[in-house]
């Protein structure tokens with residue numbers, strides 16, 4: 001259970017960082033799973049522009065048992081059900097590798113903009129959960145967000161950018177970005193591998209390229225309320241999951257079993 005200070009922090013800023021949620025042994029298991037799915041030749045694996053490494057893998061929880069267990073992990077599911085106030089299902093999972101030497105980088109956006117405008121999720125009752133597979137700090141292309149930006153609701157000044165088939169990001173206009181940063185500032189996220197960041201689906205976020213030689217892999221489990229399922233089905237299942245069955249949390253030790 002999250003305590004009242006943690007809930008207040010999430011409600012005010014749109015984000016809540018919990019450190020060391022997963023042990024070193026659990027992180028090692030996640031690392032191996034992330035490496036394994038990146039090496040496979042599948043349509044849901046998006047390479048970096050230079051072709052050298054994977055940029056993203058969507059929906060690997062559908063065929064990798066470790067990632068499937070992570071998507072049902074009680075340390076992720078229970079706080080999310082508490083914050084969203086209902087049962088949840090996986091709308092999307094993705095690995096963002098950001099291997100270093102100039103990889104990664106995402107324009108400023110709200111995930112709910114894609115989920116609403118493309119997938120037809122009616123309300124912002126969804127959560128992005130980021131599990132740190134590597135240490136992340138100011139030097140390796142950290143995730144950036146604008147605290148409190150979820151209070152703006154869904155922003156309609158954006159331009160769609162598709163960096164692989166179906167992988168659509170709604171890039172926020174420069175005018176709105178300047179206005180919002182003036183108000184909320186920018187928070188760079190840092191923490192050890194095994195930490196977890198819960199983010200409201202309307203939180204404005206992005207990142208710059210990782211020019212360090214240190215990889216910065218994150219696994220995102222994006223959960224939606226079972227009371228708020230998608231209403232349009234244009235994208236592949238690995239971009240927008242259509243199994244709305246409420247998740248029954250797995251056993252706490254499921255990653256090591």
Ligand SMILES: O=C(O)CCC(=O)C(=O)O
Nearest residue numbers: 096106143205206207218
């Ligand atoms: O992992 C990052 O650097 C940001 C990723 C992101 O914003 C996204 O995949 O929507």
